[in-house]
Amino acid sequence: MPFIIDASSATPPFEQLRQQVIEQVRSGELAPGARLSPVRALAEQLGLAANTVARAYRELEADGVIETRGRAGSFIAAHGDATQQQAQLAAIAFAERMQHLGVARDDALALARAALDR
Template sequence: MRFTIDHEASEPPFEQLRRQVTDAVRSGTLAPGARMPTVRALADELGLAVNTVAKAYRALETDHVIETRGRAGSFVSAQGDAVAREAQRAAIAYADRVRHLGIDRATALDMVASALDAES
């Protein structure tokens, strides 16, 4: 996902970025669990001060659009009703764990399919 800033607009740059990220999450362009660029990298890419991007990220965290996981970075938060959010959190945790274990995507998806197909 590429973000753009109109330096001539009356809307402050941090608000332009906050709105673009929120819109991308709502439209599904940014999926739950998607990793966000680092504040420094995005500031460099957009030609903004680091504090401007950090302000946008703080606003997005306050709005529960993104979440920061310490040194792991910032990610798109789970959205929707309570059940959907919990399922998305579980999926995000699973994805993080299988990446850490070095399991490829196809194998990880096969494991989920097998788990879902298993009788309780």
């Protein structure tokens, strides 16, 4: 998820970052459940103050684009209608559990397919 900040732009850096996250969510490049870089790490990477990235994250959270899970970090929020949101949350929970268990991606997908075919 590369972000580029144009220092010569009239658009403030926090807004440039906010807009790029939204665009990547819309394009599918950032999928629901994707973990965003920690504020300080992203600030350092982009050459910004941590408060600038934190402001972008706060505004994205207020808009429902991301959710913050305390020390676990910030993640792209589920979006769409209520049924779609619940399905996305279930898929995220499944993926996180499979990763925690050390199940390979292809094996996890096979398990999901088998469960759906029941």
